[in-house]
Amino acid sequence: MLSGATIEVTNLTKRYGDVEALRGVSFAVNEGEVFGLLGPNGAGKTSTVEILEGLRTPDSGSVSVCGLDPQSSGAEFKYVIGAALQATALPDKMRVHEALDLFGSFYPQRRGTQELLARFGLEEKRNAFYSQLSGGQKQRLALAMALVNNPRVVFLDEPTAGLDPQVRREIYDIVEELKKEKKTILLTTHYIEEAEKLCDRVAIVDHGKVIALGTPRELKERSGAVTRITVRMAKPETNGALGNLEGVTECRTEADDYLLYSTRVPRTIVALVKHLEEQNNELVSLEISAPSLEDIFLELTGRRLRD
């Protein structure tokens, strides 16, 4: 853990009835860093973020944001944070510019409504009611509201959940811009692509625990640099011989594909071709992919993120 970090989380635990949502979560986020909490639904991401936002109290452990305790620092804490919550709404009959005006009025320092409307592509919707906005527009408004006080720290809880790919890319661009502004951002996601594209560092969370933490690159390297070779063959293999090919550490099947995890890719491919000739089999397709965070999650938990 780095001292002087903008966000510090130490041994956080939280229980909801019989469910242990957080079981000793610890991490630190540095100034200007985009930090991702990656994990499946129910992993404990939202509980962690909501404790950091001051919306929930932990059962034990401690958190600090810009040196402030979210529970006891009151308005001083609220001035330095901005948040786009996962489950939230505005009154249906509130207009877009009114929402920005209203939320801006709560802070001594604020960004102009016009500036935010322009930046988030909402100028044409400035007089629209909240109920008239599409999902993407609502999310852009949520982000604009999170930035209305020009915060030092921004919390984005599943900012692209349920949005179509184009809107998701628009949100990515906005986060990239915030990154350039050196905002400290904590985002939660269960999209691998999002974590890899946006985050400087990622904590993989599962069952209320951080099971891996580092830059996406570090995590991939730490995973043993296992490369995945996806193979489809004309005739199915039944004797398990693929797992014994040179360099192959593991072999899984997924529908009609065989996933070979290899530490020595060229040798594995040569061995695979020889094996196919011996078996009088044919190669239909072959795809080589460098290890992704999805693979790391799979390696660590034996499950896929969406399982």
Next chain:
Amino acid sequence: MSRVFGHTWSLTVSRMRLAMRNRAFLFFSLIMPLAFLFGYAGLFRRFGPEAVPYLLSMVLALTVMGSFWGLSVQLVTFREQGILRRFRVTPVGASAMLASSLISNYFLTLPTIAIEFYISRSVFHMAGLGNLVSVFILVTIGTVTFASLGLIVASVTNTMQETQIINQIIWFVFLFISGATIPFPMLPAMVQKISLFLPATYLVSGLQRAMIDHTNLNSLGSYLASLVGCALIAFIVSAQLFRWEPETKAPRQAKLWVAAAVVPFLLLGIWENFNGDLRSHAVKNMQSIREPYSLERIEH
């Protein structure tokens, strides 16, 4: 402190704007009270313009009591939809949120009151305006009291369904045994005794006395003090029990706190039942509207 006032004012303006766009709000806070006014005036037409102050005082009381219903429903809706939790990550506190509910509701009630007076004068030829200062103060304090009682309901109920059931029960009690719809002297003696424990009864009686007898504020002291006491306790309790999150449930013992808000009217009710003059004022005010009718009958 100025920060809290600033937040309260911003929220007040926003909530007034939202209310004006809400058809249900316009129906319940403007059209329904006016419908009552026209309905009463039609029913009591034969009593002539002298009856109008009595009828208007009942309609004013209904308008003021309407605050009880609207605010609790709005607050619970905001909580259930996750709107409140968005405010929670801002510097806005529970007090500013609740105070803005009360103030916006008050500002939105005043035009309806003014329209009711205007129609009573211009359409139903009401002669005087009663003691306007007393009416204004009763309307002001009454609006805050009934809105605070609404907030307390919102604070102790967990779902909209629960809120509406409790609201219905309390609302019907206020409506039918306070004198706001059925004149107090016409209620059975036992019901009158119970009625003396209700804030609505004192609001109705106070408005009738201010409208008909031109009663000044000094003479309404005990009524006003109880309404203010009830409002203060209800506001403090609802601020203490305020919940931002839909999944946070009201603790069971919290519901006991609500009893504190009833204390002023419990005391006033006991006093009124043994020594009070509300009953005699109610009879006198009602007789005052019967006189022309009785004289008319005698003449025939």
